[in-house]
Amino acid sequence: MSAAFDTIAPEVAAPWADDPVLTVEHVSMRFGGLVAVNDLSFSVGRGDITALIGPNGAGKTTVFNCITGFYKPTQGMLLLKHASGDSFLLERMPDFRISAKAKVARTFQNIRLFSGMTLLENLLVAQHNALMIASGMSILGVLGVPTYKRAEKEAIERARYWLDRTGLTARADDPAGELPYGAQRRLEIARAMCTGPELLCLDEPAAGLNPRESADLNALLLGIRETEKTSILLIEHDMSVVMEISDHVVVLEYGTKISDGTPLEVRSDPRVIAAYLGVDDSEVEKVEEQLDEIAEEAAG
Ligand SMILES: Nc1ncnc2c1ncn2[C@@H]1O[C@H](COP(=O)(O)OP(=O)(O)OP(=O)(O)O)[C@@H](O)[C@H]1O
Known part of the structure; x- marks a missing residue:
């Protein structure tokens, strides 16, 4: 193991291990x-923005699929702990309970909106669980039970709030499929936030965005961390997003964790540089250029 790698603080001493919203332990x-994932352990600090990075095929999406219940890990534990103290072993829960009870929301690499529905409708469908509970799971809800009416009003208010936060209010009544790509990405985040998540998992939120849209995304995610205090775990290839907004970066290669630290620690870790060098020259150059730009901006 190299000297530089040794300088990365062990996870137990890291701030994100003090009060983790998610603890991943020995997951394979x-x-x-x-x-695809080999004996992986890491923590997601409460209120932090944590990035999961690594070359293509490193196992990042598989980790997300284990956290959100799409896959059951072959072994290991995924402990989700709410600020209230309630805790959930995600590997033992079906996916619909992970979103409804454990309050883990996610977006996907490929946008999955209801393209024929309006923006507002997309955000109301996302709150279906809360509305069903308020209806008492019966036709009475539709017939106007007060608790349902109140829940419906709150759902609309929440949807309007997130349309506003994501700069989409003017398009509220347009079909989601007519939005430009970058706006669809923001709508996906709005939809996830409408469910009031404790942990928001974003799978490549900056994919396909231009630099301006990427900067807007950074501002949106920093705003969510600041105002809602929502913990965010993101998979991202765009190093400008990772380095600018993350508190903590976890790096995978071939399913194994090769680095875990602050953005500064990780970017100077020779194992990380080697992992990216192993991809292909154009990607390495892009990563190096992005890192240099960020260093220059930070310096001046
Ligand atoms: N359902 C599956 N069945 C078989 N192999 C799978 C399945 N899902 C993922 N894999 C394999 O697991 C490995 C990790 O894939 P994964 O999609 O998690 O990587 P990734 O880091 O998210 O990659 P990318 O950055 O390209 O999205 C790959 O070799 C992939 O082919």
Whole structure:
């Protein structure tokens, strides 16, 4: 192990391990003979923006799928702890309970909106669970039970609030499919936030965004951390997003964690540089350029 790698603080001493919203312990995921995630452990600090990075095929989306219940890990534990103290072993829960009870929301690499529905409708559908509970799971809700009416009004207010926060109010009544790409990405985040998550998981939120849209995304995520105090875990290839807004970065290669620290610690870790060098020259150059730009901006 290199000297520079040794300088990265062990996880127990790291601030994100003090009060983690999510603790991933010794998680492995195998598909037949392929080990997609190998004995992975890390913490997501409460209120932090944590980035999960690594070259293509490193296992990032598989980790997300284990956290959100799409996959059951072959082994290991995923402990989600609310600020209230309630805790949930995610590996034992079906996906719909992970979103409804454990309050983990996610967006996908490929946008998954209801493109024929309006923006407002998309945000109301996201709150379906809360509305069903308020209806007493019966037709009475539709017939105007007061608790349902109140919940419906709150759902609309919440939807309007998130349209406003994501700069989409003017398009509230347009079909989601007519939005430009960057706006669809923001709508996905609004939809996830309408569910009031304790942990927001974003799978490549900056993919396909231009630099201006990327900067807007950074501002939106920093705003969510600041105002809502929501913990955010994101998978991202765009180093300008990762380095500018993350409190903590976890790096995977071939399913194994190779680095875990602050953005500064991780970017100077030789194992991380080597992992990216192993991808291909154009990607390495892009990463190096982005890191240099960020360093220059920070210096001046
Ligand atoms: N359902 C599955 N069945 C078999 N193999 C899978 C499955 N899902 C993922 N894999 C494999 O697991 C490995 C990790 O894939 P994963 O999609 O998690 O990587 P990733 O880091 O998210 O990659 P990318 O950055 O390209 O999205 C890959 O080799 C992939 O082919």
